Every structure is written in C-alpha cells, then in structure tokens.
C-alpha cells in the first residue's frame with residue numbers, strides 16, 4: 001500500500017508550470033526547467049530504479065538475463081557492456097534504443113532481437129560508442145521483479161582502458177537510482193577498490209544489496225578442512241566486514257546474497273531445462289535473491305517516494321536561496337540615461353551633415369564646371385542654383401570670372417572647414433559626456449590646400465605701321481600730296497589674356513578641386529565613421545548595461561512574485577505530508593487515546609507511524625514490565641498502592657498499566673479504586689501509614705517526576721513512604737519524565753538510590769526501578785541494567801532492531817547514553 005499520496009511528479013509539474021509561465025521566466029530558468037524535466041522523466045513511470053553495478057565481468061549482465069528470463073544482454077569474460085540498459089516488464093518482448101541526439105529506434109520482438117541489441121550495447125560492436133547511443137530499454141514478459149521495477153544494467157567499474165564505462169556508471173547512473181545492487185563475486189578479494197566503491201555508493205545514501213556471484217565456483221579448501229559452504233560463509237563475512245568499515249549509513253540494512261547467476265540464467269532462459277539444470281538452479285539461490293530484492297523494495301518504497309519529494313523540495317529551497325541572493329543587491333531604482341541616446345543621435349546626425357556638406361561641394365563644383373564648359377557636360381542646361389547661380393554663361397573667362405570662382409571656392413573651403421569643425425566639436429562633446437579618455441578625441445586637418453587659379457596670359461608678336469616723324473617727312477608728304485606716306489612697320493610684343501589656356505586651366509582646376517574634395521571626403525569619412533563607431537559602441541555598451549540592469553530589476557521584481565508562488569507550492573507539498581502525519585496522529589489518538597507530546601507532533605510521517613508502533617510497544621512493555629516486576633519479586637498477589645506528587649503522573653501510570661481512563665486526581669486525595677488498587681496523590685505521612693496499615697503487604701509504586709527527583713518536595717514524600725514501609729511491603733520506584741535526568745550519571749544515581757531504599761527495608765530487594773518515560777528505549781535500558789533476564793533481553797533486542805531501522809528516533813547522544821547504561 002502506498003502511504004504517501006504526495007506525488008513527486010505533481011510537484012515537479014507544478015514547479016515547472018510556475019517557472020515557465022512567461023517567456024522571460026522560461027529563458028531565465030531554462031536550466032532549472034531542464035533539471036525538473038530530467039528527474040521527471042526518471043520518475044514518470046513511477047517505477048523504482050534499481051541500478052546493478054559492479055566490476056567488469058562480475059556477472060551483472062548474466063544476472064539480469066536471469067531476471068529477464070531471456071538472455072538478451074551480451075555476456076563475456078572481457079569488458080562487454082558499454083551502455084546503460086534499462087530492463088523492465090512488458091507483455092511483449094521489445095527493445096528501444098535512445099540516441100544522444102534525442103532520436104530513438106524501436107526494435108520489435110524479432111528472433112534477431114538479441115543480435116540487434118548487441119549492436120548497440122556491446123563494446124565489441126559499438127566501439128567507444130561510435131553509434132552515439134544514450135541508453136537502451138528492454139522489456140520481457142518474464143521479468144522477475146514485477147511491473148514497478150526498472151532494473152538498469154551498467155558497464156563494469158575498473159576495466160583498464162574503459163574509463164568512460166566507469167564514468168557512465170558512477171556519474172550518470174548512480175545519482176539517479178533508488179536502490180543499488182552491487183555485484184561482486186565470491187572469489188573477489190575485498191580490496192581497496194571494493195571499499196572505494198562502497199564509499200561512493202554510500203554518498204548517495206540509498207539502500208544497497210550486495211550480490212556475491214559465482215557461488216557455483218566455490219570449492220572446499222585445498223587442505224579439505226573447510227567445506228565449500230564454510231568457504232562461502234567466510235567470503236560473505238569478509239564483505240560484511242567491508243560494509244562495516246565503509247561509510248554506508250544503515251549498515252544493518254545491507255544484505256548480502258550469494259548466488260550463481262549463470263546457473264539461474266541457464267534455467268530461466270531455457271524453456272525445457274534438464275534435470276541437472278534444475279538442480280543447479282535450486283542451488284543457485286536465485287529465488288532467495290529475488291525475494292530479498294523484492295523485500296528491500298517493499299520496505300523502502302515509502303521512503304524512496306518521500307525521498308523523491310524531498311529531492312525536489314531541496315532543489316526548490318536551493319533555488320529560492322540562490323535567487324534571493326542574486327536579487328538582494330539589485331536596487332529597484334533605475335538610472336536610465338536618456339542622454340545616451342541623444343548623444344548617439346547627435347553624432348550620427350553630425351556625421352551625416354558634414355558628409356553631405358563635403359559631398360555638396362563636389363556637386364557644386366560639378367555645376368560650375370557645367371556652367372562654363374557646357375559642351376563637356378550635359379549638366380549645362382540644368383537649372384543653376386546655390387552658390388553657382390551668380391555665374392552667367394560666358395564664352396570667355398575674364399578676371400572678374402576668375403575672381404568669382406576664387407570667391408566661391410573660398411566659400412566652399414570655409415564651409416567645409418566649418419562643417420568639419422562642427423562635427424569635431426560634437427564628437428569631442430560626446431567624448432566628454434561619455435567621460436572617455438581624451439586620446440579618443442579625433443581631429444581632422446586634411447582639408448585640400450589648392451593653388452589659386454588665375455587668368456592665363458600669353459605673349460604675342462605684333463606689328464604696326466607708324467608715321468615717321470620729322471619736318472622733312474612732313475614736307476615730303478605735302479609735296480607728294482600724300483603719295484609719300486612716310487610710314488614704317490614697327491614690331492613689338494604684347495601680353496594678352498589667353499582664353500583657351502585660361503579655360504583649360506580653369507577646367508583642370510575645377511576637376512582637380514573635385515578630385516581633392518572627393519579624396520578629402522573619403523579620408524575624412526573613413527576616420528569620422530570609425531570615431532563615431534567607437535563612440536557608438538561605447539554607447540551601445542552602456543545602453544545594454546542599463547538594459548541588463550533594467551532586466552535585473554524586472555527579474556528581481558518578478559522573482560518576488562515567483563517566490564511567493566514557489567513558496568506556496570513548497571508549503572503545500574511540504575505541508576501536505578505534514579498534514580497527513582497529523583491525520584495519522586489523530587487516528588493514533590482516536591485508536592488509543594494516548595496524549596502525545598509536542599516533540600513528536602513535529603515528526604515526519606514515518607516517525608508518526610513509528611510513534612504509533614512505539615506507543616503500542618510501550619504499553620506492552622510497561623504492562624509486561626509491571627507484570628514482570630511483580631512476577632520476579634513474587635509480588636503478584638499483593639495489593640497495589642500508587643503514590644505520587646503529580647496528578648498527571650498518576651493518571652499516566654494508571655492508564656498505561658491498568659487501562660484506567662484519565663481522571664483528575666486532585667491533590668491531597670486518596671482513592672481506593674478496588675481491593676487491589678489504591679491511589680494517593682500527595683499523601684501525608686499519616687495517610688501513607690494508614691494506607692499501608694490497612695493491608696498486609698503492599699506493592700508501593702512511588703511515581704517520581706524526573707524533574708523533581710532529589711528535590712525537597714520529592715524527598716519528603718519518598719522518606720515518608722520509606723519510613724512507613726513494613727517488612728512485607730515492596731517499593732517500586734517509578735520515574736516519570738525521565739528525559740530531564742537522562743544522562744548516564746543521573747540514571748545510575750537513580751538506580752543506586754532505589755537499591756539503597758531496598759536495602760533499608762527489612763525485606764530488601766523486593767522492588768525495582770521502573771521508568772515511565774515516553775521513550776521506551778530508556779525504559780528498556782534501565783530495566784536491562786537491573787536484570788539480565790532473557791525475556792527482557794529479547795525485548796531490548798527487539799527495540800534495538802526497531803531503532804536501527806528508524807535511526808532518527810533516538811539521537812546519537814541518546815544512543816550513547818543508553819549504551820553507557822547498558823554497560824554499567
């Protein structure tokens with residue numbers, strides 16, 4: 001029967017739902033979600049995972065074949081198994097291969113099933129896992145461990161050269177199993193390696209079963225002095241000793257099973273076994289092994305399920321702790337710097353503007369060119385605008401024109417300088433604002449320095465006719481009536497404007513300007529862009545830092561919300577099991593009407609159950625201790641007087657020993673409940689005397705509150721009882737609430753006191769110390785200290801085994817104390 005209804009799967013689902021409720025959360029908790037997914041997959045089938053591990057060739061696969069009733073797994077003397085193979089029950093034989101890339105391949109029930117499996121699971125066929133297998137799953141209808149068990153075969157430990165095998169087994173399999181079957185052989189030495197493996201298993205704190213395989217190979221000792229059985233027994237003791245010395249916690253829970261896997265397999269996998277095979281099978285002790293594993297699973301199941309929930313809850317706690325830490329220092333105020341985007345926009349615009357400015361100059365130059373040299377340019381007819389509009393089309397270029405051109409080019413130049421400077425300024429402003437080192441400041445002074453253009457002139461040879469001067473010539477001219485002209489040709493040189501050359505030079509000038517500006521633009525923009533880029537990068541960095549911070553703040557705020565949800569979920573599940581425990585309590589209460597101390601109400605479910613058992617046991621023990629005390633002191637037929645200072649102690653004792661329901665025993669009152677039983681609460685010495693006098697011989701049960709032991713209040717009562725005892729009476733000192741004086745010394749002192757009391761009475765040794773404590777271990781320990789009677793010894797042993805099974809019932813300190821008492 002399943003005791004706990006808290007399902008680890010439900011819990012995992014719920015946590016996953018919370019963690020994946022938004023895209024943001026999904027991203028943030030991706031690894032957590034993965035974790036839950038992984039465990040969920042392991043637990044989905046609700047089966048107990050039993051891992052079979054052990055050194056190479058110890059017979060793991062042989063044993064599993066026997067359990068499968070089908071020799072599907074490859075078996076060999078060399079290291080063979082290379083994969084984790086999960087084996088379970090199914091109506092049909094089948095196998096599924098899971099690959100590392102997430103794909104899977106189903107192999108149906110074919111005659112070649114075994115051959116197919118070998119292809120993936122055996123080192124010989126799938127060397128170094130070339131086939132990228134993640135895992136195999138086998139099912140057979142003959143599987144011996146039932147539907148709710150998943151048995152996992154693993155590669156052998158310590159095979160030299162196959163370290164990956166060991167890694168797979170110890171790191172991948174071991175952390176995920178609920179129970180370990182550790183396979184070794186009867187022949188194997190209990191060496192360092194085996195001890196190491198036991199310690200590794202111990203880390204995972206799961207139940208362990210040890211199998212010593214190859215029982216069939218055990219022979220009597222060579223000298224013939226020891227039979228095979230004796231040899232086997234010795235070998236088992238060696239392993240038990242190794243367990244004793246290991247770090248395994250519940251050592252007494254570790255069972256060792258000696259079997260012959262090969263003989264079990266031969267019989268189980270053969271539809272028509274021979275008689276000899278059947279005999280060997282019986283000697284193989286396989287059935288004992290199967291029963292042992294089943295028992296282990298049955299007894300551990302509730303614990304395993306609880307453990308699974310605990311695993312999740314612990315993980316959840318870790319997550320909460322970790323996220324709390326991560327978000328605690330995130331201040332919720334944002335320092336979003338909107339200026340950053342402004343800076344970025346600013347310099348990007350400046351870059352564009354300056355670029356356009358220089359580019360425009362080139363275009364304007366083009367227009368000037370077109371204006372003057374329309375033949376060369378189709379742009380001649382275009383509407384002239386901007387700086388060039390001042391020009392009118394002319395055939396020649398005179399000084400004025402040149403002056404104009406110079407003027408315009410100057411304007412270009414100053415505009416370019418201005419623009420470049422403006423850009424540089426914005427850059428340096430940005431750099432300053434960003435507080436970047438000044439070396440990042442960039443200036444550009446590669447503006448074109450151009451020779452000036454001028455009107456070209458040329459020198460030409462000229463000739464002219466001039467009248468010669470002189471009186472004679474004038475007379476002569478008059479005489480000849482003009483026939484004599486008196487002229488002469490005169491040669492001279494003159495410098496004139498060379499239109500062609502000027503035009504040509506202006507043409508070249510403009511073209512060159514264009515080229516220079518284009519170069520400038522190129523050089524400048526390369527530099528400027530890289531400057532802007534680095535500023536931009538810086539800005540991007542800062543912006544993303546801010547964004548990250550914003551995200552952190554968002555995350556931190558979201559975490560607050562998320563935490564609430566997770567906590568609620570945590571409480572619900574952690575609380576659920578508590579609530580169930582409480583119900584059990586209530587049932588215990590209903591059934592037995594026992595009042596329960598606060599200490600145990602906090603105990604987990606299984607302890608509540610144990611409490612129930614212990615409580616019953618306590619009744620039995622106290623009843624039997626009481627009876628036993630009467631018996632051993634031969635006081636059965638004497639009337640009983642119960643005396644105490646405390647009404648609570650009285651009612652407790654009467655209920656436990658006589659099943660008398662609680663009544664309010666008020667102080668200074670005595671009751672005669674029957675001829676055999678009288679009760680007195682805080683009686684005076686006289687009252688005690690008269691009570692004792694009324695009877696010939698009485699068993700006086702003096703109940704003492706542990707807290708009051710040796711106080712004046714208690715001593716007075718004890719003295720008056722003691723003084724009034726007659727030789728026929730017997731004193732049973734019964735200590736209640738022993739816990740307060742539960743250290744070895746106090747208990748020993750108590751025992752000494754009662755012996756002293758007894759010795760002072762004439763008929764000494766008639767009584768003994770009884771204890772009425774909620775923890776029966778103390779009772780047993782102290783009674784044991786007073787008697788070595790077999791019956792009580794047995795009960796002590798029973799209780800020992802109970803506490804060994806539920807170790808948390810008695811803390812280590814308490815155990816030590818008890819041991820002290822038992823030894824004293």
Ligand SMILES: Nc1nc2c(ncn2[C@@H]2O[C@H](COP(=O)(O)OP(=O)(O)OP(=O)(O)O)[C@@H](O)[C@H]2O)c(=O)[nH]1
Pocket residue numbers: 054055056057058059060061062063074075076077078079080081082154155156157213214215216217259260261262263
């Ligand atoms: N005598 C004897 N031999 C056995 C027994 N069980 C297994 N063997 C033999 O031991 C060898 C190894 O058996 P396997 O089952 O392959 O061992 P394994 O532990 O799976 O080995 P790996 O997969 O390599 O780790 C084989 O030759 C088996 O026949 C047994 O009970 N008695």
Ligand SMILES: [Mg+2]
Pocket residue numbers: 060061062074075080081154155156
């Ligand atoms: Mg194997």
